[in-house]
Amino acid sequence: MFGLNKKDGTLFLIVIAMTLLAPFIFNPFPTDSAMAQFNAGYPDLLQRFVIFGIFAIGFNILFGLTGYLSFGHAAFLGVGSYAAVWIFKLFTYNVVPAIIFAVIVAAIFSVLIGFISLRRSGIYFSILTLAFAQMSFALAYSVLSNPRFNLTNGETGLQVYDADPQMFHHEGLPGMPHLFGLPMRATHEMTLGGWAFNFNVGYYFSGLFMLLAFYLAIRIFRSPFGMMLRAIKSNNTRMTYTGLNAKPYTLAAFVVSGMYAGLAGGLLAAMDPLAGAERMFWTASGEVVLMTILGGAGTLIGPVLGAGLIKYMENIVSKINDNVLHQWFSFMPDGLEDVMVTLIHPFVGKGWNLTLGMIFVLVVIFLPGGLVEGGQRIARLFRGKKAREAEKSTQSNPAE
Amino acid sequence: MGILEVKNVNKRFGGLQALGNVNLDIAENSVHAIIGPNGAGKSTLLNVLIGKLIPDTGSVMFQGQSVLGRKPYEINQMGISRVFQTPEIFGDLTVLENMMIPIFAKRDGVFRMHAFENSANEREIVDQAEAMLESLGMADARHDHSASMSRGDKRRLEIGMCLAQEPKLLLLDEPTAGMARADTNNTIDLLKQIKAERDITIAIIEHDMHVVFSLAERITVLAQGTPLVEDTPENIKGHPKVREAYLGESA
Secondary structure: OOOOOHHHHHHHHHHHHHHHHHHHHOOOOOOOOHHHHHOOOOHHHHHHHHHHHHHHHHHHHHHHHHOOOOOOOHHHHHHHHHHHHHHHHHOOOEHHHHHHHHHHHHHHHHHHHHHHHOOOOHHHHHHHHHHHHHHHHHHHHHHOEEOOEEOOOHHHOEEOOOOOOOOOOOOOOOOOOEEOOEEOOOEEEEEEOOEEEEEEHHHHHHHHHHHHHHHHHHHHHHOHHHHHHHHHHHOHHHHHOOOOOHHHHHHHHHHHHHHHHHHHHHHHHHHOOEEOHHHHOHHHHHHHHHHHHHHOOOOOOHHHHHHHHHHHHHHOHHHOOHHHHHHHOOOOOHHHHHHHHHHHHHHOHHHHHHHHHHHHHHHHHHOOOHHHHHHHHHHHHHHHHHHHHHHHHHHHHHHO | OOOEEEEEEEEEEOOEEEEEEEEEEEOOOOEEEEEOOOOOOHHHHHHHHOOOOOOOEEEEEEOOEEOOOOOHHHHHHHOEEEEOOOOOOOOOOEHHHHHHHHHHHHOOOOOOOOOOOOHHHOHHHHHHHHHHHHHHOOHHHOOOEHHHOOHHHHHHHHHHHHHHOOOOEEEEEOOOOOOOHHHHHHHHHHHHHHHHHOOOEEEEEOOOHHHHHHHOOEEEEEEOOEEEEEEOHHHHHOOHHHHHHHHOOOO
């Protein structure tokens, strides 16, 4: 199927189904219920799931396969966003050219940064990429936003103004990013009993790209190229003494993952035509490292899971405030209720990072393979039980 | 004229003369051992041969071409393969994948992406790799992780990976270090078999005299960075200078 082996094909089909049905899957609670705040099925968050999924899948091609830990991948995401917004400003709100341009610009950037950074490996490589990302941030934040030459619009962020040329924009086209006239923001709401499901053009558009990105990643993982990358991670010395120069391979992986980041950046701009320098800040680069490791570096589905988990917590757990907590524990006697709220307070709302940090620590210590390893262990537990039962039944047969 | 000629090589690390005026000529299709006590400069010499170190003076010619200043992967492409003291294999990869990589590389080591082909479908390469594993007697282990193998098997695989590239010169750096006697004997047998089956020159650096005298046709004794003598194993055994270098006896 699609040129994949059975296991990968099944995984890909599951991801397709999940992506298509996400508006249902992430909205399990009726709109009026107290649990509704755990619903993640609204367009803005679903878009983030898939876009950061793309970002993490790309990052995993570099980190998961070659072991080179880039600490500056957000630079490519930011560059992609700026490139896309410039297309919106100069030419058209149509997202297709914007996304193509975003990927091209990110590719050029990653060739430059990768060529220099890949002269070193290990921690030096990480520091070099971090330095480049911070330089890009500084350029975007201040240097390239002076009145004479305003490429990034500094602190305010690059956005589309009425005075912009938009050469190919004409009457009748929506005044926001669109796909040949179909606005990205268009949402169809379906009410079913107490539930409300949102089907958003932008989400499905990004979701399609995520599926393409995922498919491409599977093909790369299983290809001879992917095997070479794993060989570099495993033993660079043997690689060299096998007559292979590792540099073109690592650079290719770096550029491919930079292009994934550019695609994600372009899509972010397509959902909301705005690009800010904070997208390139080092914390953003750190976030994609967390996503990949949390989900499982070097696995196919891991990065997507990690991206989903982090974006879910950022948007859902951060919304739980003291009022909500008091509601939850209102069944308790007053004193106890206050104690519980005080205990939980630091971990929710603005403290969501603390919860994320704890989850991260637990995962790294107990599940070094990330959430994917957790899933595998659970699966093995069930299979083990089944196998033991099967064994028992065969053993009891002769006794009868 | 030998396949590998080392002329007047000097290498100094600060105040230490690691190699002094080394001249070495390895004849084509021979098994040449380089022995010497600890600190004699064996490893430095090896690192010069594979391009890891550049000597202060002198020349190293392989089949009439200088290897100095070339990158290790380029020297490998000239036809020199190296087996390390600790087996260097791709531990995260399966045995079959380990064998596929040198076969890919043999086609000239040029970068190719092949990102849309399935590596398992690269029929020609898989077939060659499986044939190679078959000849090593490792075909049953092809889907095992290579890191989980015994040291002797790792060594066997490493030698096999080097052979898959069909090198003209195979350099072995203490191939039996830290091995059990049985594994050592297996390795000796494997090298003998290789020598019998192929047109290959083997240069071996070794501590273990059992290995050296079972394999070598020529022996160079290195002491304090300089070759003492070069001769056949029979003559080396009783050579007074060698006994002096090894045992500290005065001749």
